[in-house]
Amino acid sequence: MGSRSLKSLLLALLLAAPLASAEPGSVQGEVRISVIGADGEPRPKEDRSGVVVYLTGYTEEPPAEVALMSQANKAFSPGVLPIVAGQKVEFLNKDVVLHNVFSRSVARKFDAGKNRPGEKYVETFKKTGIIDVYCDIHEQMVATLVVVPNRAFAVTDGDGRFVLRGVPPGRYPLFAVHRRDQQSDIARTEVVVEAGRASTATLTLVETRPDDTHLDKRGKKYTPRPDYTGPDR
Template sequence: MTLSGHNLVRITLCRLTQFRRAVSYFCVILLWGFVSSSYGSGNGSGNGYPLQFVDQHGTPLADVVVEVTSPLHVQPTTDIAIMDQVNKQFEPRLLTIAQGQFVSFPNSDDIRHHVYSFSQTKRFELKLYSGTPNAPVRFEQPGVVVLGCNIHDSMVGYIYVSQSKEVFISDVQGTVILPNTSTQVAIWHAMQQQDIDKRRIVSVTELQQSGPVTINIQDPAPRNTFSEMFKEHHGH
């Protein structure tokens, strides 16, 4: 049987329509898989359970560090973390790294900076420089490191050095998603009212039963300069 030109065109268009529908369906499946796998990235795993953090006024609290405590310490990574300096600010303002990891402190500004820390976890100094220092800094001890600039006092940054490989930071909604295996966590926030280097250790069961977790932060004016923070908590 021979097909007329008209019928051949109709069959071709029909098959093309079916092909487009199949491609569209496939794309939808791919997109759904991407969204599902991305859920919780940066603040936990989509397979766990959520915790929300708020301040004393009930406002969702971003940048809460939640470390799942474990007797097994994380193995140091060979990756070098980056704490940049952009527009007279540390970038990122909060950096989480593993115990023993190295951090590089490039200066992307067109002016020089003098980076240092008085924190017990890591005392160090990178004197007035531009560009990238020759050697990164190793952070051997777990804890909190507060960074400042000897030239620009409003520059404040934080490095959280963890023992565990499971460390999460709350998003703008104050939420983290913890692995189902979590039993105990350490909680820390840069603006907490308690000492800047103190972490709150609490069981996950207790947190689940309490609803949103409240962290009392500095109110009304947060600590906003390096010297103010250490004057308040360390008597400097």
């Protein structure tokens, strides 16, 4: 091997060494929520659970695991569900009544149709976005899907704390989003992640009083409908 080739090889190895040794970092912190009351004054919210925190700037393959959003006691569980773009979600009716899960969101429109107790509907969500999920039979049922580009996401605990692990070193936009019926905007900041180190961040959401008002899957106001409990639809 000539001296020029040897120098080129050594230079390539030196340049590659930092990349090979760079290990993922993490992001930890809290989400603060201010609630705007009827008097227009902001007050800190005690329960800060159920906020999805995620970052963008790179993509990852979705997990093979099928995420679950069930219906029980005429409510969705969980009320907010983060998934990676391309991941499947199973909507399982664990209730004793009929449900019709649907969304009219710009990010993804779908209609599961009427599902009896024990039946399920599976949908793949290929694009990132925030998707409001409802039941066409029970107006009070509200949930949110947050479709993100990678696996660096978390859902806050009651104190608003979160940890994102396995983040490649770099500078990224960091977001926080609550269930959409809480009528809060998306909080945004930037975070710098260093190899093998934990970065910290604080995001603040301003939340008005909950508003569950929405239309049915036909774009019309809800009308009273009897619950299904028997063998016939």
